[in-house]
Amino acid sequence: MSVAKPTQRRSIWKSQPFKGLLFIAVIAVISYIFELIFGQIIQLNVGTKLTYITICFVWWWHLGFSLNGYPGSRFSSTRFRRGTVNLVVLLALVYITGEAWKFISAKAILTDTPVGLWGQTAIITAAASLFFFDNTIVTTEEVRNWHPVSGFINIFFAIFFIAPALTFLP
Incomplete structure (x- = not known):
């Protein structure tokens, strides 16, 4: 008698290309926030x-x-x-x-x-x-x-x- 192992479903955000796209989006938001905060201070x-x-x-x-x-x-x-x-x-x-x-x-x-x-x-x-x-x-x-x-x-x-x-x- 075999016991079937249930397959665990991974989130699509933990596999490529979605993981990479999510990372790009997060970096874009962080960069924008960094620019808003430090852009006025550094003024480059x-x-x-x-x-x-x-x-x-x-x-x-x-x-x-x-x-x-x-x-x-x-x-x-x-x-x-x-x-x-x-x-x-x-x-x-x-x-x-x-x-x-x-x-x-x-x-x-x-x-x-x-x-x-x-x-x-x-x-x-x-x-x-x-x-x-x-x-x-x-x-x-x-x-x-x-x-x-x-x-x-x-x-x-x-x-x-x-x-x-x-x-x-x-």
């Missing part, structure tokens, strides 16, 4: 906001794909704490990058610097590294599984070598 124009978004995307891509959750994974085993640590690192890198480009270019306004071109080049380098070289564009077979060493090598190559070279050489 649209060009500066888009530039910071580009820098943030560059660092997010490289940290996420090259380091696979490092450094947050060193501090906690829970997803929320790892994400919080990595978000703080990401925000710090975005701020430092913006200030560094203003210093390098001797400009007071970030949008007057070539940081946008640097960001686009770094994104293209990251995509090429991921899609064509499996995110191991400069690492050898032995180093590929050494995290975070291989990730830092790829980040250095894509952000600190190729992107500035293609930004400043032309």
Whole structure:
């Protein structure tokens, strides 16, 4: 005699693509609230906001794909704490990058610097590294599984070598 197991019905919001769509909607609402609260305090124009978004995307891509959750994974085993640590690192890198480009270019306004071109080049380098070289564009077979060493090598190559070279050489 067999005992039939009742099937548990999952909510459609816990499966793809609905889970992703829900996440996008939640992020849109949070972003709007953030803009309402902090937009008046920070008072950045649209060009500066888009530039910071580009820098943030560059660092997010490289940290996420090259380091696979490092450094947050060193501090906690829970997803929320790892994400919080990595978000703080990401925000710090975005701020430092913006200030560094203003210093390098001797400009007071970030949008007057070539940081946008640097960001686009770094994104293209990251995509090429991921899609064509499996995110191991400069690492050898032995180093590929050494995290975070291989990730830092790829980040250095894509952000600190190729992107500035293609930004400043032309």
